[in-house]
Amino acid sequence: MADVNLEVAGRQVGDALAGRAARPIVRSFSDELTHTATHVVHDPATMKGAVIDSVLDFDAAAGRTATTSADTLIAYVRAAGIAIEWLLETHAHADHLSAAPYIQERCGGRLAIGRDIITVQNVFGKIFNVGTAFARDGTEFDRLFDDGDRFAIGEIPAIALHVPGHTPADMAYVIGDVVFTGDTLFMPDYGTARADFPGGDARELYRSIRRLLSLPDETRLFLCHDYKAPGRDAYAWETNVAAQRHGNVHAHEGISEEAFYAMRVARDATLPMPKLILPAVQVNMRAGHLPEPEANGTRYLKLPLNGL
Numbered sequence: 001m002a003d004v005n006l007e008v009a010g011r012q013v014g015d016a017l018a019g020r021a022a023r024p025i026v027r028s029f030s031d032e033l034t035h036t037a038t039h040v041v042h043d044p045a046t047m048k049g050a051v052i053d054s055v056l057d058f059d060a061a062a063g064r065t066a067t068t069s070a071d072t073l074i075a076y077v078r079a080a081g082i083a084i085e086w087l088l089e090t091h092a093h094a095d096h097l098s099a100a101p102y103i104q105e106r107c108g109g110r111l112a113i114g115r116d117i118i119t120v121q122n123v124f125g126k127i128f129n130v131g132t133a134f135a136r137d138g139t140e141f142d143r144l145f146d147d148g149d150r151f152a153i154g155e156i157p158a159i160a161l162h163v164p165g166h167t168p169a170d171m172a173y174v175i176g177d178v179v180f181t182g183d184t185l186f187m188p189d190y191g192t193a194r195a196d197f198p199g200g201d202a203r204e205l206y207r208s209i210r211r212l213l214s215l216p217d218e219t220r221l222f223l224c225h226d227y228k229a230p231g232r233d234a235y236a237w238e239t240n241v242a243a244q245r246h247g248n249v250h251a252h253e254g255i256s257e258e259a260f261y262a263m264r265v266a267r268d269a270t271l272p273m274p275k276l277i278l279p280a281v282q283v284n285m286r287a288g289h290l291p292e293p294e295a296n297g298t299r300y301l302k303l304p305l306n307g308l
């Protein structure tokens with residue numbers, strides 16, 4: 001693995017990734033309903049691992065949750081003998097509910113997201129009028145990562161990177177020679193994530209992408225979503241830095257921030273809100289916990305009218 005010249009707050013952090021030669025094992029699970037890829041990463045030397053961006057099944061029409069996807073993932077973790085140390089969220093997703101608390105109860109591990117989730121909690125706490133019982137200080141999570149925070153998966157060094165743009169709180173997780181990009185990049189033939197949610201910023205997204213693509217060419221990238229680009233019939237969620245730098249239709253090398261910004265703003269203006277944004281953000285801003293039951297024992301989700 002070549003030297004890593006990644007900069008955090010003006011300092012080179014390549015030394016944090018001295019163990020990049022270590023190749024964690026990644027197993028991915030695809031949820032076709034929400035086009036989400038959930039990843040389980042582990043260190044084969046210690047069999048310690050992490051779950052990234054899990055999915056709680058949700059039938060919006062019926063208001064019914066289910067754990068079929070999470071149970072499949074848990075069965076894999078148990079059969080492989082992986083001890084879960086972390087449940088990592090790349091951001092507060094708008095397209096699916098997180099199953100992190102359900103998986104945490106069964107497999108252990110600490111639930112983490114980026115510190116700017118507090119911004120998202122404040123914005124959406126107001127939209128959902130959740131009142132003072134909802135602290136909006138990130139305490140629903142076990143750890144809030146700042147840019148450049150170091151951690152480990154077993155003996156494999158890892159670093160959390162703040163990559164805002166899609167939302168203000170987006171994180172990417174570098175673990176050995178792998179990066180879990182969250183919603184910054186999609187497959188090269190599909191491009192990039194939208195940047196028009198509250199607190200989103202297409203210019204910041206461009207800079208976050210450039211930062212990720214400053215990693216060595218052979219760095220493996222695992223994405224959070226795939227929508228199958230026109231002409232491609234199979235889902236895909238693994239690519240690498242070289243493929244993105246040379247081939248990403250929105251953000252390949254040579255595309256300027258100005259051109260990216262103009263493209264992203266024009267395209268975002270044509271996109272409808274994700275079908276599950278209101279249920280998903282309501283749950284995910286609470287770290288995947290459902291709202292407390294009312295006096296009759298039933299939990300309710302709100303639909304703010306004309307709130308978005």
Ligand SMILES: [Fe+2]
Binds near residue numbers: 091092093094095183
């Ligand atoms: Fe997202």
